[in-house]
Amino acid sequence: MKLIIHGGFFSESATNHETKVAKQQALEQIVTDSYAFLTTHSALETVVYAVALLENDELFNAGIGSQIQSDGKIRMSAAIMDGETQKMSGVINIQDVKNPVHVAQKLLQVDDRILGGNGATQFARQNGFESFSTEIPQRRSEYEAKLKSLGTGTVGCVAIDSQGKIAVATSTGGKGFEIPGRISDSATVAGNYANEFCGVSLTGVGEDIVSNATAAKIVTRVTDGFALDKAFQKTFAELKPYDGFAGAIAIDSHGTIFHQDSHPTMVFASYDGAHLEVFQ
Secondary structure: OEEEEEEEEOOOOOOOHHHHHHHHHHHHHHHHHHHHHHOOOOHHHHHHHHHHHHHOOOOOOOOOOOOOOOOOOOOEEEEEEEOOOOEEEEEEEEOOOOOHHHHHHHHOOOOOOEEEHHHHHHHHHHOOOOOOOOOOHHHHHHHHOOOOOOOOOEEEEEEEOOOOOEEEEEEEOOOOOOOOOOOOOOOOOOOEEEOOOEEEEEEEOHHHHHHHOHHHHHHHHHHOOOOHHHHHHHHHHOOHHHOOOEEEEEEEOOOOEEEEEOOOOEEEEEEOOOOEEEOO
16 A cells, blocks of 8 residues: 655745745645555545645645636636546536535546536535635735746645555646636646556646646556656656656556656655655
């Protein structure tokens, strides 16, 4: 049993030393709590649990703390994927819910498993998800002052359980000041993908990640026989021609954990019950 989580890059909002330390401490606590959860739950249940914890922490750009778009509204995206069944579900540009990843989890039970905009929000209401504002004062002040972020904040988790099953979940609050209707990578196979061989979650600039089909490429290459590190190496090399901004975490069916970023400031933590690693 192993898992790895990421909390995006050190680029949105405050990047002072205190904030960095706070993020590291939060990731350590969340990865430890999530591993304890994994000992009695499936990988699929665990990635949802971990990402919901990240969504509930305003230090990260997902759920509470999400960025505000150019029209003054918050729209979020999230997805999960079960490596065993190959089912993926997600919400795109959903509004006024506390945990988009929980709505994505609910969508696994229906045929139309990826919903966007008003449809996603309406589905949440019809299924008992109460209206909840994820706006915090810091995001509002940033918006009003037009302090654009680099848009590299996302959270994610990849887990392998005691049965060797892999799952992945990813959630984002957007890049900030984007045009309403923009689609991020988080609820696509470019940013969130898993099968029986590997699971990958991305953070970074969504347009760069989609252009590279990053998560799907890495998983496909592992499926075709690449070692996990070699799959990362080849895929990240393909970001270089346009200076693609991306970071990824992954676990393969052998339990190998790997992470890489094109601009080394991604925050992450991994735990296997014995060894805890937190970005320093």
